[in-house]
Amino acid sequence: MKKHNYSAGPCILPQEVFEKAAQAVLNFNDSGLSILEISHRSKDFVAVMEEARALALELLGLTGKGYQALFLQGGASLEFLRVPYNLLKENGQAAYLDTGTWANAAIKEAKPFGETLVVASSKPENYNHIPKNYTVPATADYFHCTSNNTIFGTQIKEFPALDIPVVCDMSSDIFSRQLDFTKFDLIYAGAQKNMGPAGTTLIVVKESILGTTGRNIPNILNYQQHIEKESMYNTPPVFAVYTSLLTLQWLKNLGGIPAIEKINEAKATLLYTEIDRNPLFRGTAAKEDRSNMNATFLLNDEAHAPVFDGLWKAAGISGLPGHRSVGGYRASMYNALPLESVQVLVDVMKDLETKV
Amino acid sequence: MKKHNYSAGPCILPQEVFEKAAQAVLNFNDSGLSILEISHRSKDFVAVMEEARALALELLGLTGKGYQALFLQGGASLEFLRVPYNLLKENGQAAYLDTGTWANAAIKEAKPFGETLVVASSKPENYNHIPKNYTVPATADYFHCTSNNTIFGTQIKEFPALDIPVVCDMSSDIFSRQLDFTKFDLIYAGAQKNMGPAGTTLIVVKESILGTTGRNIPNILNYQQHIEKESMYNTPPVFAVYTSLLTLQWLKNLGGIPAIEKINEAKATLLYTEIDRNPLFRGTAAKEDRSNMNATFLLNDEAHAPVFDGLWKAAGISGLPGHRSVGGYRASMYNALPLESVQVLVDVMKDLETKV
Incomplete structure (x- = not known):
């Protein structure tokens, strides 16, 4: 019987992606080797990583606009930590919009790094709506929001126009709707909704916002390190990146x-x-x-x-x-x-x- | 032509693992769904995670001895950071054995957390041997070593017997040789050598060594959080864990x-x-x-x-x-x-x- 998979993530991916991914596990690029056994530094996989990074920017309309795309491990939950490490100054302030469980988890992880100001929260109404008409201090190091709230079924339709860096967790709606993505300075998304299988996170970051905190950032958490190493600072999650590329290619062929x-x-x-x-x-x-x-x-x-x-x-x-x-x-x-x-x-x- | 894959990692896995993994990408457990699209909280995947965690302990002879096994994201490079966060006390001291590139990277990541004492190093001889006859202070919070050095081709044959926690990066030789694994308090290993594809890290930790630093540990880096959530604090890398389970099953059937x-x-x-x-x-x-x-x-x-x-x-x-x-x-x-x-x-x- 035909299945109708409404799973909230990991979730359904295109059937052609499953077929190509399964084929690559047996024989990648007709190399006689599995995608699971090739070196991440092999010519074939470096090409996969480069195409995935470029295609993510292309689909978002961010090519040539000062952004870098990374495919890292750790899920959005690790970005909850990477964001304050990279953007929140010592004794600085970060502004967060609290629209649900994941926004809350991001706030909790940032708290030990400085002042986390919750500019608005819909928690009293069990997160049944997106707060509006809130004020973000112009002095905050960044503003953080969650574009779509999987648990409560809400989605931000209008994003604030701010003069400080805007950070957005787009895990559950990236690549699903047109937005002016140049309004964002840092976008991150766990792959396991619209982009691929669980196991990799897309990070799209405007390079100019980095390197300003004066903070000692651990290498593995430092976006600049990952950019310098072209998303290969450490061994990338090869199969998850490849399957994400297949999904992005499917989207491009469909019309983006x-x-x-x-x-x-x-x-x-x-x-x-x-x-x-x-x-x-x-x-x-x-x-x-x-x-x-x-x-x-x-x-x-x-x-x-x-x-x-x-x-x-x-x-x-x-x-x-x-x-x-x-x-x-x-x-x-x-x-x-x-x-x-x-x-x-x-x-x-x-x-x-x-x-x- | 038959291929002979000497890749240093990601590397060759058993052919039957490739075949079963490819099949699961098309149709997992005869569910009509791909392993890539099922919820990580589905009964079928929870069973995979539980079996993988239990089998890892069983193969290492650590079942029922106070250890927990976790399958997380981030690679050994993230454990370089998790280790000091979880084990190095404020103003404490950690002892490291420097046997190569990866040991060095682990030392660098720990440095901002306290005193990192390098008890011995073979760097002057370009890491062509394993230092011996070094002394580890009994007051150090832990001793860290790298069991096998992929780049320099050396391997620790005798591990020191110490009264402080012993931490070992076994990324490149776990499950390859018999050791008394109870000598170790924390073992971690990126999957991509003897255990599975790139994209998950096995962590085996003696619970009793945790929770003693007084340090504020970010949730995503806190081993105790991951243990409490049974390795599902956040979405696990489903496919990498499943393929690791297949490889561990292969090893068990072979005789362990x-x-x-x-x-x-x-x-x-x-x-x-x-x-x-x-x-x-x-x-x-x-x-x-x-x-x-x-x-x-x-x-x-x-x-x-x-x-x-x-x-x-x-x-x-x-x-x-x-x-x-x-x-x-x-x-x-x-x-x-x-x-x-x-x-x-x-x-x-x-x-x-x-x-x-």
Whole structure:
């Protein structure tokens, strides 16, 4: 039976990526060797790393604009630490927007490095919206935000225009929508949503913001070290980088971010329209802040859960339960999820109306 | 043509591991989903992580002895930083043995955290041997050493018996030879030699040594955090952990470390015997410290290099050049390299005698 994978991450990737990645595990570039056994300094893999770094910048419209792309290990959780180490001055101040669990984790990791000012938080309302009309001090070393909140189903639609470096954790919506990416000075994203498998993190950084803290930065945490070594300061996660490259190539062939944005909007519209129409369900996020990546919703009557759960499982859907910290349902509609899969879920929701 | 992959890491893994890993990229556990798209919190992957952690301890003879195994991201280079963060007290002292490039990198990363005492170094002799008869202060917070030096072809054969925590970077020879692993309190190893693909690091730590520094440890660097979260504090590198599990299962089925040690000794004896016999070559490491993993050697007459290079390439050998920092040749004979591949190299070395 056809599967409809709504997993929140790691998540569905294009079928052609799975096929090419599996082939490379057996025989990479017709070398007779597996992608898992070649040296990261081999000509073939250096070419992979260079293409992945260049293509990430190209898709974001940042080629030739003073940015560098890195593919490192550690996940976004390590960037929570790398960011203050690289950008927060001794006795400095960092401004954070608190929009959910991951924003909070980033704040916690920065705290020992200086003053972390939370400019706004939607925590009192269980993060059901994105705060607006907050003020960011012009003296802060940087402003940090999380573009999309997987757990609460919210997404920042308008980013503040600031004269200080803007840092954004785009783990769960990078490459999914058009933005003026030059507004950001540092973007990071764990690969395991729209870019590839778990195991690598994309970091896109404007070089000019680095080297100003006066802080002693450990080598492995120092963005400048990684830039100098062309993302090979230490052994990179070869397979995760290669599979990310395959996914970026797929996106480019599809027409890049403008093309995928249209598909993502169609999917989100289809599902949110049904959530709003169907009297059995309600969405949890403020409508104007709804995420096009993760739609979070509840049954109005919990007693319908066994029937609903049976229906979507029978339809081949997986990964629909909400995050263990909030419950309910979460439909993650990342780039590689086809519109057809969303139609299957919508059909199940309509079907539930006839069953209860 | 059959390939003989002498790459120093990432390196050859068992053929059955490549086949099973490729299959899992297409269809994991017959779930209809790729290993790359399943949630790391799915029942199937939690089982992979638990088995990998348990099997690592079992193969090392450390089950039930107060140790925890973790599979994290970041490579050994991140452990260079995690170690002082977790073990070096404020105003404390750490003792390091300097046996090569990686030991040196570990020392550099620890320096800002306290006094790093280098108890001995073979740097003046270009790291051609392992220092002996050094003294480690009983007051040091820990002693750190590198069991095998890939670049210089040396390997520690006897480890000091100490009353302070012993930390060992075993990246390039873990699971290759029998040792009393209870002598160590913290072992770490990048996967990409004897354990799996690049992208995960095995950390084996005696829990009782943790939590004593009084230092504020960032969450992502805190071993205790990772232990509490059962190696899922953040999204693990799913594919790298799964492929490591496959490799550990292969090793267990082969008979574990005692069985692979015999094979590794046979391979090393075959090659070193030829290096010593053949008048065209000489080894670079002190005989008593020679690594069974990486044999480093030189041509006595550099003029023979073009002929030799042509011969081994024609024989299907790859990855034989020495590290870019030292030159010469390096034959890396990790667990998965078959004895037959070493015989091919030895035959080429003999063949060179008839050609020059």
